[in-house]
């Protein structure tokens with residue numbers, strides 16, 4: 066099959082067009098460096114069947130960072146037989162620079178002027194015919210937001226494939242070829258840009274100042290005094306909206322999934338005379354686990370959705386710009402702030418996003434810091450626990466956990482900067498895009514896609530784990546396991562009898578959201594069964610829909626308990642069990658949450674990080690953050706509640722020893738870049 | 739000859755040449771981004787913390803750190 070590569074400057078809309086052409090779901094966002102890997106899709110159109118490869122953006126064929134290297138290597142590999150060179154119509158001059166380089170290579174290509182909708186709005190006038198002639202390559206003008214663009218591009222490619230002629234390689238003048246090393250680069254760039262200026266002058270009429278609106282927004286967003294408070298406000302709003310919008314749907318999922326996976330499964334299995342042990346494992350174990358997780362689907366969706374809106378606005382690049390000075394104190398460029406923000410959604414894409422950083426060591430340091438950002442899978446754990454143990458100030462406790470994570474990330478950055486990375490930092494060069502109207506539809510589609518991936522991942526991990534744990538439980542093995550690891554967890558307040566919590570932590574190694582699914586199913590499996598009510602699926606589902614309407618009506622009054630937990634009997638029952646297991650001690654619960662925040666990031670994050678920076682460093686990171694989590698949890702719990710001096714001393718010794726060990730290894734091994 | 743460091747927001751300048759011995763990778767990137775000899779640019783603003791700076795050239799915006807861009811010699 067024909068292989069077509071999509072190439073162009075960062076942030077010109079390559080992935081948006083790729084998605085349009087392949088019905089794909091690649092991530093798009095309004096900052097340079099969204100795509101960091103080669104992504105493959107397929108064009109299945111009646112006029113064209115081809116393999117399409119989306120690439121990270123590049124400005125030229127010299128590569129400075131990992132993502133650019135991937136792009137350059139692929140373009141030069143000879144594999145792509147046809148190039149789709151995407152250009153941002155509102156920023157043609159610089160975008161054409163890469164085009165001139167591609168032309169020098171002499172490959173078959175189509176030049177696509179994207180974002181023509183914005184160019185039109187800004188009254189930029191491009192004489193396409195003339196432009197094509199001056200440039201010497203075929204050109205189409207489209208907008209990724211218009212569905213008609215798909216046919217325009219595909220039909221043009223199909224037409225071009227029928228003709229044999231390649232773009233004639235443009236010869237570089239000999240006086241430049243023969244210039245000395247020092248001035249050759251400059252002369253070459255000047256020569257290319259001269260040619261571009263010439264084309265621009267003949268074919269493009271400038272419109273209204275492109276950044277007029279962005280400047281107005283920046284006046285406020287980047288204001289000396291308002292900038293930082295506004296950033297905090299935006300983040301607060303993001304979480305506030307996440308929690309309140311999703312609050313409306315939580316009961317729906319709780320009731321509906323409970324009806325299907327717990328009551329429904331029990332009803333069907335009992336009717337076909339399944340042994341009670343198996344019914345219990347499937348209905349009260351797996352079913353209850355799925356039910357608990359399902360209540361967090363709205364939160365996960367909302368979190369991805371609102372982060373997506375932020376990403377499509379153009380704010381991320383501004384945040385990087387403003388934070389550069391702050392990040393520099395940790396030896397990182399401002400750009401490293403973007404992975405940290407993405408980390409509030411999920412560590413996996415956040416770790417991937419570090420590819421956009423030029424220095425290897427900046428990437429390593431970022432990979433060390435990202436897991437400290439509380440991700441979307443940890444939020445459900447926080448919410449459930451704070452609802453049970455801190456009903457009156459849940460928000461503040463959750464906020465505190467986020468802040469603790471951030472503080473520890475910064476401390477880690479400073480620690481490594483001060484001990485391991487003393488050298489100079491990578492220079493900071495970043496394009497600042499215009500603000501775009503946030504893409505509601507795009508963000509929703511993307512969030513839905515991410516949610517599906519989340520469900521698949523959780524399901525794949527949670528269902529077998531709970532089933533196996535359920536079996537072990539009914540065989541009476543789990544309490545013994547709990548006892549055997551009690552020495553590790555009793556210093557943070559998780560007692561021998563509360564083996565469900567230790568087992569939950571274990572399942573959290575695979576995915577942190579499964580902690581609550583596991584614990585809930587274990588707590589409820591042990592419970593005495595309620596008398597069987599008459600089961601009616603339809604009645605329950607009806608009830609589920611009514612809950613949405615009820616919650617919308619009571620939106621204003623629910624600010625105190627936005628998630629509406631403890632409204633149902635089951636919740637009250639679960640919370641009761643949780644409180645009993647944690648000895649009614651909110652200090653124990655908080656110590657537990659501290660540990661959840663900090664111990665080994667989930668298995669997916671570990672695997673991705675290992676691919677990016679190697680197993681040794683990831684092992685070190687996991688060890689470091691787990692020990693950190695354990696020691697802080699111990700110190701907190703023992704100071705507030707346990708009062709065991711020995712434990713405090715132990716933690717206070719283990720912590721610096723581990724830090725010293727990590728730093729010592731980092732300096733000796735030279736693995737930290 | 740001026741340096742980017744001494745420009746104020748709103749000031750326009752033209753790239754004259756690159757200082758000797760500038761980091762090659764950094765220079766290559768600036769060139770690819772269009773900061774070639776004779777290019778006019780405007781200093782738009784500095785970050786709330788004083789650095790980096792935002793400049794406009796060739797119809798788009800770029801941010802750089804002042805001291806890193808020191809090797810770009812320009813005239814007003």
Ligand SMILES: Nc1nc2c(ncn2[C@@H]2O[C@H](COP(=O)(O)OP(=O)(O)OP(=O)(O)O)[C@@H](O)[C@H]2O)c(=O)[nH]1
Pocket residue numbers: 074075076077078079080081082092093094095096097098099100101120121122123179180181182183207208209210376377378501504507
């Ligand atoms: N108005 C408008 N916005 C667009 C168009 N194409 C892309 N965008 C937006 O521009 C931003 C960048 O799009 P992406 O597809 O992520 O750009 P990219 O070229 O893949 O960027 P990198 O992966 O960083 O190299 C996103 O916010 C898109 O929603 C378009 O034709 N019109």
Ligand SMILES: [Mg+2]
Pocket residue numbers: 079080081092093099100120121122
């Ligand atoms: Mg992309």
